Amino acid sequence: MSKDLQGYPVTGDHLKDWGHRPGKQFPTLLAKANDLRAEGYGLVRIRAELASEIAPPPATMALRTPGEIPFTENIDVEHPDEQHNVSKVRETMTAVMQTPTIAAGAIMPDACPAGPIGTIPVGGVVAARNAIHPGMHSADICCSVMISDLGNADPKAVLDAAQSVTHFGPGGRAQGKRFTTSLKLLDVFRENPFLNSPKTVRMAQEHMGTQGDGNHFLFVGRSRKTGRTAMVTHHGSRGPGAALYKTGMHVAERFRKQLSPETAKQNAWIPADVEEGRDYWEALQLIRKWTKANHNAIHQATVETAKLGDMGDRFWNEHNFVFKRDDLFYHGKGATPAWDGYAMDATGLTLIPLNMSEPVLVVRGQDTKNGLGFSPHGAGRNYSRSEHKRRMGAVTPEQLLAAETEGLDVRFHAGGVDASELPSSYKSADSVVAQIKSYGLAEIEDYIDPYGCIMAGDVPPFWKNKRKGRR
Structure with missing residues (x-):
């Protein structure tokens, strides 16, 4: 035989x-x-x-005509920078809405472009039928914020403790400095075809307790309502999430070629009712668990290092994710679900950070039709990081930091001041708050006024580090 x-x-x-x-x-x-x-x-x-x-190949799905599926706008224009930004957002969102799976769309007050025309903007929400679009949650899957009520703790002591335990920048923690990762969760990773690669499992261990770079932060302030100290962290699923995104886009591209070759590559989708779709949905839920554990690890390490007691509530919410409601899959790119029970651990309260010199808003979502049940995730930008640097002229990052954050304890983990994360790089916080109220997107229940924060800082690109090492 x-x-x-x-x-x-x-x-x-x-x-x-x-x-x-x-x-x-x-x-x-x-x-x-x-x-x-x-x-x-x-x-x-x-x-x-x-x-x-062998089943016959499915009929291909044609793009919708521009404007066939409208989207709602929850954003105002008050000056030329905003006009240019909103025009670009409309252009790219109009192209997104031509994707055959899309049933509805909306943009938030913090909306800004996030790539080539046809890419869902930051502050964009789309509802898709029987489809999960990896490109619409982006590589930073489950980017999210968590808050801990730390009672009457000294904010400086909290920030000092947090700086000693957190980790910013590319890559993970070195051997001997890693946080514990749930072995049970790693075992479940290995059972999922999207997460079972040795590299992904290794990164799930190495990146636990890390926050990455860019606009991710650790913020300490006081509740305006209670006077109690609070800590807020902002980061996503790091290496494991980026690996899932890459694999998901590869699978979605295969389906795009079969189902809708005219669809832009960044809007490729995985049908939710096939084996790959079910596996990808489960992988997203596992990445969500990992990300929540990552936030918890940093919060708990800070609490233990600072020897804090009198702890209050801790909750979190995500904004680069996919949520199922009835028979639709809602993709929030920089937008936060605002309906009761969107997840098993939802509390009804969510967080909206603005910029390092402004409060973090604690809000209760209003589940408005015009927002497709979402609220903003932050302040957003009217122009790019490079444009902000150009507008600085001869002013140094250090001078701008001193002028825009006077009285605050702002630290950059890598040492160098990242000017593109300073308040002037973002939209007007007052304007965004006013639009949240005028469009009924959320009800503000508290303000966490800033004491200080830790940002990644001006981290050199990885290729510069490699070049330096070779020299």
């Missing part, structure tokens, strides 16, 4: 190679194939026997 017939069952990969598309029929096909295998059939003959059961 040939090797072809001994101990080698037919798998789903065989069926895919033979032209069968994953779906509800797969278990039946596999059972039939392996029954034939047990009778002594070889792979070539089994393939021939199943050839008649």
